[in-house]
Amino acid sequence: MTNKTLIQISDELSAGQYSSREITQDIIADIRARDAQFNSFITVSEELALEQADAADARRAAGHAELLTGVPFAHKDLFCTQGLRTTCASKMLEDFIPPYESTVGQRLLATGAVCVGKTNMDEFAMGSSNENSYFGAVKNPWDLNAVPGGSSGGSAAAVAAGLVPAATGTDTGGSIRQPASFCNLTGIKPTYGRVSRFGIVAYASSLDQAGPMCTTAADAAVMLNAMAGFDAQDSTSVQQDAADFTAELNQPLAGLKVGLPKEFFGSGLDPQVADCIMAAVKQIEALGAQIVDISLPNLELSIPAYYVIAPSEASSNLSRFDGVRYGYRCDQPEDLMDLYCRTRAEGFGKEVKRRIMVGTYALSEGYYDAYYVKAQRVRRLIKDDFARALAQVDVIMGPVAPTPAFDLGSNTKDPVAMYLEDIYTLSANMAGIPAMSTPAGFVNGRPVGLHIMGNYFAEAKLLNIAHQYQQVTDWHLQTPTSNTAKGA
Amino acid sequence: MAWEIVIGLEIHVQLATKSKLFSGAKVAFGAEPNTQTTLVDLGMPGALPVFNEQALRMAVTFGTAIDADIGKHSVFARKNYFYPDSPKGYQTSQMDHPIVGIGHLDIQLEDGSTKRIGVTRAHLEEDAGKSLHDDFDGMTGIDLNRSSTPLLEIVSEPDMRSAKEAVAYMRKMHAIVTTIGISDGNMAEGSMRCDANVSVRPKGQEKLGTRAELKNINSFRFIERAINVEVERQIDILEDGGTIAQETRLYDADKNETRPMRSKEEANDYRYFPCPDLLPINIDEAYIDAIRNALPELPDQRSARFVSQLSLSEYDAGVLSASRALADYFEAVVAVCNDAKLGANWVTGELAKFLNQNNMEINAAPVSAEQLGQLISRIKDDTINTKGAKTVFEALWDQTGTVDGIIADKGLKQVSDMGAIEAMVDDVIAASPKQVQQYLDAEVEKRGKMLGFFMGQVMKASKGAANPGQVNGLLKNKLDALC
Numbered sequence: 001m002t003n004k005t006l007i008q009i010s011d012e013l014s015a016g017q018y019s020s021r022e023i024t025q026d027i028i029a030d031i032r033a034r035d036a037q038f039n040s041f042i043t044v045s046e047e048l049a050l051e052q053a054d055a056a057d058a059r060r061a062a063g064h065a066e067l068l069t070g071v072p073f074a075h076k077d078l079f080c081t082q083g084l085r086t087t088c089a090s091k092m093l094e095d096f097i098p099p100y101e102s103t104v105g106q107r108l109l110a111t112g113a114v115c116v117g118k119t120n121m122d123e124f125a126m127g128s129s130n131e132n133s134y135f136g137a138v139k140n141p142w143d144l145n146a147v148p149g150g151s152s153g154g155s156a157a158a159v160a161a162g163l164v165p166a167a168t169g170t171d172t173g174g175s176i177r178q179p180a181s182f183c184n185l186t187g188i189k190p191t192y193g194r195v196s197r198f199g200i201v202a203y204a205s206s207l208d209q210a211g212p213m214c215t216t217a218a219d220a221a222v223m224l225n226a227m228a229g230f231d232a233q234d235s236t237s238v239q240q241d242a243a244d245f246t247a248e249l250n251q252p253l254a255g256l257k258v259g260l261p262k263e264f265f266g267s268g269l270d271p272q273v274a275d276c277i278m279a280a281v282k283q284i285e286a287l288g289a290q291i292v293d294i295s296l297p298n299l300e301l302s303i304p305a306y307y308v309i310a311p312s313e314a315s316s317n318l319s320r321f322d323g324v325r326y327g328y329r330c331d332q333p334e335d336l337m338d339l340y341c342r343t344r345a346e347g348f349g350k351e352v353k354r355r356i357m358v359g360t361y362a363l364s365e366g367y368y369d370a371y372y373v374k375a376q377r378v379r380r381l382i383k384d385d386f387a388r389a390l391a392q393v394d395v396i397m398g399p400v401a402p403t404p405a406f407d408l409g410s411n412t413k414d415p416v417a418m419y420l421e422d423i424y425t426l427s428a429n430m431a432g433i434p435a436m437s438t439p440a441g442f443v444n445g446r447p448v449g450l451h452i453m454g455n456y457f458a459e460a461k462l463l464n465i466a467h468q469y470q471q472v473t474d475w476h477l478q479t480p481t482s483n484t485a486k487g488a
Numbered sequence: 489m490a491w492e493i494v495i496g497l498e499i500h501v502q503l504a505t506k507s508k509l510f511s512g513a514k515v516a517f518g519a520e521p522n523t524q525t526t527l528v529d530l531g532m533p534g535a536l537p538v539f540n541e542q543a544l545r546m547a548v549t550f551g552t553a554i555d556a557d558i559g560k561h562s563v564f565a566r567k568n569y570f571y572p573d574s575p576k577g578y579q580t581s582q583m584d585h586p587i588v589g590i591g592h593l594d595i596q597l598e599d600g601s602t603k604r605i606g607v608t609r610a611h612l613e614e615d616a617g618k619s620l621h622d623d624f625d626g627m628t629g630i631d632l633n634r635s636s637t638p639l640l641e642i643v644s645e646p647d648m649r650s651a652k653e654a655v656a657y658m659r660k661m662h663a664i665v666t667t668i669g670i671s672d673g674n675m676a677e678g679s680m681r682c683d684a685n686v687s688v689r690p691k692g693q694e695k696l697g698t699r700a701e702l703k704n705i706n707s708f709r710f711i712e713r714a715i716n717v718e719v720e721r722q723i724d725i726l727e728d729g730g731t732i733a734q735e736t737r738l739y740d741a742d743k744n745e746t747r748p749m750r751s752k753e754e755a756n757d758y759r760y761f762p763c764p765d766l767l768p769i770n771i772d773e774a775y776i777d778a779i780r781n782a783l784p785e786l787p788d789q790r791s792a793r794f795v796s797q798l799s800l801s802e803y804d805a806g807v808l809s810a811s812r813a814l815a816d817y818f819e820a821v822v823a824v825c826n827d828a829k830l831g832a833n834w835v836t837g838e839l840a841k842f843l844n845q846n847n848m849e850i851n852a853a854p855v856s857a858e859q860l861g862q863l864i865s866r867i868k869d870d871t872i873n874t875k876g877a878k879t880v881f882e883a884l885w886d887q888t889g890t891v892d893g894i895i896a897d898k899g900l901k902q903v904s905d906m907g908a909i910e911a912m913v914d915d916v917i918a919a920s921p922k923q924v925q926q927y928l929d930a931e932v933e934k935r936g937k938m939l940g941f942f943m944g945q946v947m948k949a950s951k952g953a954a955n956p957g958q959v960n961g962l963l964k965n966k967l968d969a970l971c
Contacts, residue, residue: 020618096533098532098534100527172497172741197536199535202533205765232538233538235539235765235766316568316759319568319576320579322572324572336572361761363568363761364759365757
């Protein structure tokens, strides 16, 4: 079934070419046969998946099938799944089985989609290479020496390898878009508040947002239709009517105003990546768009501000992992302090501990104003930058990351170099605007993604642009095994 | 040296909301551990808080009742600290933008004067769970039923100058929160508890002394005692040339002493920051006005009405308006017996005594206001005398019958038949020649006292039912006639 799109599978299920049980069994067998090389799954959920598949087949037989009924997908292992282990790729939650399902999970299950398992990720979504996993690094299906990106690296690798047609991801500072870029996928981070965070283990609450990772923009639109919507259980969920993200896919791009921020094309950008992006922009211009030079003057500040705000929130969000109620507990604690210290020292990985410490420091008395309050001010500046730019243009384009996927191990010694990977993606989270990545070429056999950012609630517009671009290009149809296109 | 005592109180009031501050779990006292909880109260990964609007209404109601500034933009903040009964590793509270700002409260001092105590702020926050140390073989059990229960923390200015003032302030606060119906005020169940910041300074000195914070005091009696022993401790140290350490102390009621909390129980840096899971609360003037206009009669207003309409003394009016339940009870008694003075006497006297002896709140009183009203009516219409009424009250307390039923069963109906009383008086005089002689031999001014013996004998003969006024008059006439 390798590399079928989600819509293709949906059509074939409708046509009765196979049952949901059959394709679910095939997919699970395929994961078992091939995933050892990618390490993209932490847990495969055969029993639950087959139950869901049988229910989907019964539903189809009864004539109540929806687009996603019977279609298999995978969850990033940050989404709580009822009765199914949810690890966050951490020793801390190695054996944690949630008693409840995330809102996104409930919505997907309600359409009849079938969850085949939980994908690998950077521990607690902290990382840009998927090397920070208690369950081992994920390999990029395009090049097993390369990272798949992070933190949703397992979801990206699983879809890119053709193991599943779609997977959920979360994006706090680029964690959907950057792995989508590195693995030649279409991935979208919606407007903050579009998708409920309830049941998704929090990293940085004011930045976290879930979205789909798929092969095509049309698939992503179908997935997002199921995932998005107001949820009374998430106070930051936006009270908007459910949108149909597929509705505008076929709109022509004539008259579209595209802004290219000069800060996205500075000295840090790999020239070959820049060539890919400019070629893509040219093609979009050829579709009728008008290209405008713009500026986001505070872009550079997004890195220091993000690395204050996100760790601050994380230091508090991760306090609940204390060995008292669930999750890992150290052996034979001597007293309460020993329980806390050893549980957390042993249960969390290095990067998680680094960010907890940074955040704890930033929030502490005497430093709070200098770090946290100042970072919030910077956040406001970045928001204002986008507001100004998006008053001028409809969407903003640029690279997702400064480079294509880098080699495994090449950035692990230097956390700051790793943080610089996020330069182009962080600002969308800081501002809360939607942003996506769509395949736009290759550099030395490694994929490059085009970054499209828009105004609040403009997801349908972004998907429309990506879809139109995908109608005139075939980058998104390349697979690691079929790929012959090298260079842009 | 003369010392001045300076006290500020932080009162925690548990709000009587149906569900918790950030979850739909019921607020219930005494349930099986961990049964009144949701994913949110358990601090499950991925669970998110949703603010309970009823708590907001209650907080704003309180703010309008103490004439305080209401925060039109208030923000929840996380107070980060590790403790086993804090399931998220932080408490959701308010820091920079509380829902209630500066307000005030008037207390009545013993000399009858009124003193205004400043309220600095009041903010909403969630309660923690409880650690249970028994029955776990050296381990600790955690009960999260109380987790996320809504609290209003009311912080006063350091305006109180004695333990008695602190108690008066606490009582007044109790009266207000129960009157406006935002809390049941049940101190035994922890619905209202306080921390007291206590310091002393030489009289006349401007600068405040170093304070100690006395934690978690949960009765009016303990507030007074805790503050007094702490003041004594501080003065002793200062008079011996020592210095006071700024620290948190616990009051041990059994030993009647305060002692420092172990330093581990003290967190130093709570790393407050705005909670990113909750939106700021924005309310407008109309919202506040609607709540202000719906305020019930407040304790001060009710007390003033008791004085002006019912002619009660200031003291009785103050006591009876101290809680909404008590004042409601009193007014229901008066509605039946139509005698405010007698009603006040019985409610603050016999009823209060029985409640105290049984450690009971007014709501739990087995004698209803209607019954007490009927009982007082029977005194007023001379059916029974006061002594008989006390017997009836005791029987009512034991729930052994109705007012009239008990009077009939116990034969307490007062005998006012002049002939019957006269016969009993004659019998007693005839049967007590020795005492009659002593009465006649006594000096006139001492005879009044000696009448008591004869009174007792007649009342005994009537089984307490004779009208004491009539007996007294008859005895005096008959004995004096023998002289």
